[in-house]
Amino acid sequence: xxxxxxxxxxxxxxxxxxxxxxxxxxxxxxxxxxxxxxxxxxxxxxxxxxxxxxxxxxxxxxxxxxxxxxxxxxxxxxxxxxxxxxxxxxxxxxxxxxxxxxxxxxxxxxxxxxxxxxxxxxxxxxxxxxxxxxxxxxxxxxxxxxxxxxxxxxxxxxxxxxxxxxxxxxxxxxxxxxxxxxxxxxxxxxxxxxxxxxxxxxxxxxxxxxxxxxxxxxxxxxxxxxxxxxxxxx
Numbered sequence: 001x002x003x004x005x006x007x008x009x010x011x012x013x014x015x016x017x018x019x020x021x022x023x024x025x026x027x028x029x030x031x032x033x034x035x036x037x038x039x040x041x042x043x044x045x046x047x048x049x050x051x052x053x054x055x056x057x058x059x060x061x062x063x064x065x066x067x068x069x070x071x072x073x074x075x076x077x078x079x080x081x082x083x084x085x086x087x088x089x090x091x092x093x094x095x096x097x098x099x100x101x102x103x104x105x106x107x108x109x110x111x112x113x114x115x116x117x118x119x120x121x122x123x124x125x126x127x128x129x130x131x132x133x134x135x136x137x138x139x140x141x142x143x144x145x146x147x148x149x150x151x152x153x154x155x156x157x158x159x160x161x162x163x164x165x166x167x168x169x170x171x172x173x174x175x176x177x178x179x180x181x182x183x184x185x186x187x188x189x190x191x192x193x194x195x196x197x198x199x200x201x202x203x204x205x206x207x208x209x210x211x212x213x214x215x216x217x218x219x220x221x222x223x224x225x226x227x228x229x230x231x232x233x234x
Contacts, residue, residue, distance in 0.1 A: 001033060003023050005033065009206045012206045012209075015030050015033065018033060038214075046219075049223070062101040065143070066100055067193060069198075070097075070118035071094065071095045072085065072114065077211050080213065083113035093210050094116065096109040101193060106133060108223070109128065110128070122153060122156050127159075145167050146168050148170050169181070201225055
């Protein structure tokens with residue numbers, strides 16, 4: 001069952017186009033595969049799986065710094081957490097991701113409407129993402145966090161300070177330059193490993209363009225891709 005779901009994740013084929021004979025010796029319907037996938041989305045199995053894998057392999061992660069970035073995925077069928085984004089000139093669904101210093105994904109946010117920027121509802125979103133790490137046994141106090149100028153808000157900087165996360169955030173010139181903020185250029189260069197992470201994710205055709213109308217189904221596909229990347233790289 002899992003192999004069939006991973007096949008769909010990698011190739012991006014429609015559920016109804018799954019080569020069922022490749023995965024099942026007995027007669028089986030593609031609708032049964034989709035039924036189990038959505039069932040595991042609904043009961044939180046994919047989230048639990050990801051947290052368990054993080055907990056098992058956390059000793060292999062490079063947490064000398066963590067990288068925060070946003071993804072913007074075009075959507076074709078509409079659905080939950082979808083809206084028109086002028087910069088992309090298309091309907092998109094956004095998501096924030098955290099990676100370690102090797103580009104290994106750590107966690108992602110719930111999907112966000114595409115008409116919002118990366119700083120939209122940032123602190124509540126960050127709290128949920130950090131909670132996933134804490135529940136997986138990855139302690140965040142004392143971590144260096146790299147983020148680009150799109151995440152430069154007073155509220156987010158205050159949140160990082162409260163949670164003992166050291167935010168190395170590029171200052172947004174629109175907000176003015178504050179000399180009180182410490183910024184390490186050499187550490188910030190590590191942030192660009194997240195661009196490599198995005199390239200790894202693009203290899204999974206089912207998440208290159210979003211066709212899922214259900215936001216939970218969409219997030220689960222991303223968590224599956226995170227799982228494959230982590231197990232391959234580590």
